[in-house]
Amino acid sequence: MARRELKQRDPGRTVVLCRLCHHNVHAALSNGDLGRGFASLETLSAHPDVRRFTEWVRDKRHGRL
Numbered sequence: 001m002a003r004r005e006l007k008q009r010d011p012g013r014t015v016v017l018c019r020l021c022h023h024n025v026h027a028a029l030s031n032g033d034l035g036r037g038f039a040s041l042e043t044l045s046a047h048p049d050v051r052r053f054t055e056w057v058r059d060k061r062h063g064r065l
Contacts, residue, residue: 015041018062024053 017025028049029038038044045051 014039015044020057021054025050028053 025034025038025044028047038047045054
């Protein structure tokens with residue numbers, strides 16, 4: 001994706017995540033995969049690696065990992 005395209009990204013196609021979850025999403029999925037089919041919390045949470053991390057981190061205190 002060109003630099004210009006990144007600046008003109010549709011904000012409706014992104015989700016806000018904490019830093020740890022954001023890092024995990026990018027460890028599990030490439031930017032291309034994210035753009036092709038993981039632009040919502042529902043589709044992200046359906047991915048097995050993301051779901052496994054979410055279930056693990058859910059009961060952790062924020063900032064205590």
